[in-house]
Amino acid sequence: MYGxxxxxxWLTTTNHKRVGILYIVTAVFFLIVAGSFGMLMxxxxxxxxxxxxxxxxxxxxxxxxxxxxxxxxxxxxxAGLANYIVPLQIGAKDLAFPRLNATSYWTYLFxxxxxxxxxFLPGGxxxxxxxxxxxxxxxxxxxxxxxxxxxxxxxxxxxxVTMSSINFITTIVKHRAKGITWTRLPVFTWSILMTMxxxxxxxPPLASGLLLLTTDRILGTVFFSSTQGGSILWxxxxxxxxxxxxxxxxxxxxxxxxxxxxxxAKKQLFAKKIFIIEFAAVTxxxxxxxxxxxxTTGVDYNTLQVFSFTTLAISVPFEGLVLGLVxxxxxxxxxxTAPMLYCLAAIFTVTLGGVTGVLQxxxxxxxAFNGSYWIVGHFHYVMAGTTLFALIAxxxxxxxxxxxxxxxxxxxxxxxxxxxxxFNVLYFPYFFLVDMPRRISTYTASTGWASLNFDxxxxxxxxxxxxxxxxxxxxxxxxxxxxxxxxxxxxxxMEWTGNYSGLTxxxxxxxxxxxxxxxxxxxxxxxxxxxxxxxxLI
Amino acid sequence: xxxxxxxxxxxxxxxxxxxxxxxxxxxxxxxxxxxxxxIKYRQKKGHTKFIQKIGPSKSRARDALxxxxxxxxxxxxLTIASYRLxxxxxxxxxxxxxxxxxxxxxxxxxxxxxxxxxxxxxxxxVPANKSIIFNVTSIDVMHGFGLTDFRVKIEAIPGRYxxxxxxxxxxxxxxxxxxTIRCYEYCGVGHMDMAASLFVLDPTAFNTxxxxxxxxxxxxxxx
Numbered sequence: 001m002y003g004x005x006x007x008x009x010w011l012t013t014t015n016h017k018r019v020g021i022l023y024i025v026t027a028v029f030f031l032i033v034a035g036s037f038g039m040l041m042x043x044x045x046x047x048x049x050x051x052x053x054x055x056x057x058x059x060x061x062x063x064x065x066x067x068x069x070x071x072x073x074x075x076x077x078x079a080g081l082a083n084y085i086v087p088l089q090i091g092a093k094d095l096a097f098p099r100l101n102a103t104s105y106w107t108y109l110f111x112x113x114x115x116x117x118x119x120f121l122p123g124g125x126x127x128x129x130x131x132x133x134x135x136x137x138x139x140x141x142x143x144x145x146x147x148x149x150x151x152x153x154x155x156x157x158x159x160x161v162t163m164s165s166i167n168f169i170t171t172i173v174k175h176r177a178k179g180i181t182w183t184r185l186p187v188f189t190w191s192i193l194m195t196m197x198x199x200x201x202x203x204p205p206l207a208s209g210l211l212l213l214t215t216d217r218i219l220g221t222v223f224f225s226s227t228q229g230g231s232i233l234w235x236x237x238x239x240x241x242x243x244x245x246x247x248x249x250x251x252x253x254x255x256x257x258x259x260x261x262x263x264x265a266k267k268q269l270f271a272k273k274i275f276i277i278e279f280a281a282v283t284x285x286x287x288x289x290x291x292x293x294x295x296t297t298g299v300d301y302n303t304l305q306v307f308s309f310t311t312l313a314i315s316v317p318f319e320g321l322v323l324g325l326v327x328x329x330x331x332x333x334x335x336x337t338a339p340m341l342y343c344l345a346a347i348f349t350v351t352l353g354g355v356t357g358v359l360q361x362x363x364x365x366x367x368a369f370n371g372s373y374w375i376v377g378h379f380h381y382v383m384a385g386t387t388l389f390a391l392i393a394x395x396x397x398x399x400x401x402x403x404x405x406x407x408x409x410x411x412x413x414x415x416x417x418x419x420x421x422x423f424n425v426l427y428f429p430y431f432f433l434v435d436m437p438r439r440i441s442t443y444t445a446s447t448g449w450a451s452l453n454f455d456x457x458x459x460x461x462x463x464x465x466x467x468x469x470x471x472x473x474x475x476x477x478x479x480x481x482x483x484x485x486x487x488x489x490x491x492x493x494m495e496w497t498g499n500y501s502g503l504t505x506x507x508x509x510x511x512x513x514x515x516x517x518x519x520x521x522x523x524x525x526x527x528x529x530x531x532x533x534x535x536x537l538i
Numbered sequence: 539x540x541x542x543x544x545x546x547x548x549x550x551x552x553x554x555x556x557x558x559x560x561x562x563x564x565x566x567x568x569x570x571x572x573x574x575x576x577i578k579y580r581q582k583k584g585h586t587k588f589i590q591k592i593g594p595s596k597s598r599a600r601d602a603l604x605x606x607x608x609x610x611x612x613x614x615x616l617t618i619a620s621y622r623l624x625x626x627x628x629x630x631x632x633x634x635x636x637x638x639x640x641x642x643x644x645x646x647x648x649x650x651x652x653x654x655x656x657x658x659x660x661x662x663x664v665p666a667n668k669s670i671i672f673n674v675t676s677i678d679v680m681h682g683f684g685l686t687d688f689r690v691k692i693e694a695i696p697g698r699y700x701x702x703x704x705x706x707x708x709x710x711x712x713x714x715x716x717x718t719i720r721c722y723e724y725c726g727v728g729h730m731d732m733a734a735s736l737f738v739l740d741p742t743a744f745n746t747x748x749x750x751x752x753x754x755x756x757x758x759x760x761x
Contacts, residue, residue, distance in 0.1 A: 055727040092652035129724040135696060136679040136726060214572060227697025231680050267589040274602045297693045312613040319609050320602060326568060329575035332583035351568050355561035363614065365554055368689040371682050371722030434685040437722045440730035494587050
């Protein structure tokens, strides 16, 4: 099969499956880069007064770890799966604008390489934390050109996401096969629709903030260096993007969990209509909670209480989503496969990450949590736990669809056990480090933080390798040359069955290739390198 | 000798304990349900049929509404508790009854200015049993002014004064109390070293110190 591999075809492809694979491979590459940064940080923090990394290197690594993980790993990994699966779930031949899709991907790859490349420049890259707070991000306090390039890399990424979101929204709204009504639209596709709708509103404020920052840094304007509200202006623009971004990262995860639960509990999603309404409510409310990141900036009392209330309000539909997922298991026929285990773990982490988030919604409680390791623990439970676990579940779940191979189930369960235990040993101690400030590169022994930090580092050295082995399992299975059947999970969703009309009785042993060809009806122009839409990777 | 817990920290601990207990119970219920379902409804031989629906959809909608109602009641009660507590830190007693200390954060230290012109760097002395108002600003980048022992924190923002109030505890037999002030906002390569000590002194000792400082400062300025 390697004989058919053509680099030129991969470089020029506009096929949604190939672009999806490119997204996934690139996101995994950045996951390994950003994960290694995380391991370096944990090594530095393992013991007090450690000199392994100097403060400037540590600061750059903190900044890159955060930016890469949130924007260049979790967001595109979801987008990669969406690229592959969404057109199959709705019976579209491809995305609405295949070339725009390829453009999105290459912009994403280039922006990521640009960002990582900044650390090799003389003077280094951005040293501000992923939030890039003003005026630390201005030329006066970060004179290195790497910081300007990092801002441009982020702006490019925002362009890439905006193109993707337009593409996905158009595809899902206009290119559904006959018979895919809004009621029959699969949950994963719904979650991607919500994600992309949110991205369309969340990224422009970031892009505009970055353009202002770039003019500050290059042309000498004073948007963010001004003492007349420059810092607050940046925080408002950043968090108006930053909070929805959390949901942009988590929504595909919830969609994947729903699909996996339905397949392995052999049961329809609990109250699907209410689930979708709750999804929409979270999407809408998430645009109105950003100020809870700014409780300690001295905002006036009424604003404080309003945003505290919206934050509490968003937790109600979100809790509904989690309960809907758990109740899907009720009276099902549950099979504990590896994707199922990852999804159950994701429910655990989202619950813990969620309730700690609710505690932070109270301004008075947030006065202690703000800027401390408690916050670090909270968002790692939501992102490194829920999202990463669910995305791994998604990779495992759709792996037979994408490659016609099955991964090794026993190996997958062992690596799951190690990654789940390692994860909790790594992040749970953070909830006891309420007085330890974020992003400090070292601490003294008298603070009493040493033992918890050491535990956390031990966890990191279990979690990191376990995630690598998880990915290795997939790669090894791909190298093996035995194809599995086309629907090994006996899943009922349309990307597996190809039964888009929903009218005819379920065909037995359906030939996916033909079923998908029947329902094309796409307006996209066929291209030379068109490959058959049959689930083959190469 | 153990230091007394400041009053604001006692309020905070009470609210935290209440909210955290509810959070732990909620998590435990969800997790218990999940684990129970996984064990009870595991797949057995012959379970091949896909289950479309359980029970009429009306009752499922009702269940969802009940869940929503329970969580709204919980959240409202917590919100009320939060509303009642927030003013303690944000609306300290009037300036006439308080000691006002201006805090200037810079890379990478805190400077404290007292009303009579005395200033210190890295150490802040305050009298016991007194309301203290910190008027916090920065002269370069954003910093955080955090007194975790008192459970209060406010950002130091260039061009802006943010107010945070604490009430110092009584000495309880100690000669002085010592708390740590830390920067909680990333402010560059010296972030990890940016801290200061807050010493709570007996009011007489505090006044003696403050007046002596004026003399020393004046001498220093004169010399």
